[in-house]
Amino acid sequence: xxxxxxxxxxxxxxxxxxxxxxxxxxxxxxxxxxxxxxxxxxxxxxxxxxxxxxxxxxxxxxxxxxxxxxxxxxxxxxxxxxxxxxxxxxxxxxxxxxxxxxxxxxxxxxxxxxxxxxxxxxxxxxxxxxxxxxxxxxxxxxxxxxxxxxxxxxxxxxxxx
Numbered sequence: 001x002x003x004x005x006x007x008x009x010x011x012x013x014x015x016x017x018x019x020x021x022x023x024x025x026x027x028x029x030x031x032x033x034x035x036x037x038x039x040x041x042x043x044x045x046x047x048x049x050x051x052x053x054x055x056x057x058x059x060x061x062x063x064x065x066x067x068x069x070x071x072x073x074x075x076x077x078x079x080x081x082x083x084x085x086x087x088x089x090x091x092x093x094x095x096x097x098x099x100x101x102x103x104x105x106x107x108x109x110x111x112x113x114x115x116x117x118x119x120x121x122x123x124x125x126x127x128x129x130x131x132x133x134x135x136x137x138x139x140x141x142x143x144x145x146x147x148x149x150x151x152x153x154x155x156x157x158x159x160x161x
Contacts, residue, residue: 034151037136039061058086133149
């Protein structure tokens, strides 16, 4: 049975009622998501990472490092562009993001504030939106990066995002 919604329209003193069936343009299905990511720094070039993402979003993930900026109080901001393909072949589009953290030892970067936004993709991610945050660490001495992400993902397809 499809879900139906009533929409009340008020136009210059007149009232009209529309009965809409649920469709791909209905309110999105939202759910909490979380998991981990693990990449190698320099995965496919000197300013890149390449690895895997697990949990509710599974697949291959990498970033291109666009810039590094030292801020106040010893913080460092790493600006990145994500590349994510799920294990089923869907592409996930993610806005440019900023990983903010501090160096806790030579070459060891603690990521304390990493916010990123999903704005669509292909397959089940077409029309999807989501806000995520992550924490983690990058060891530039060994070339290893690991982190944990949490957030909410909204899809227009029915079922669990």
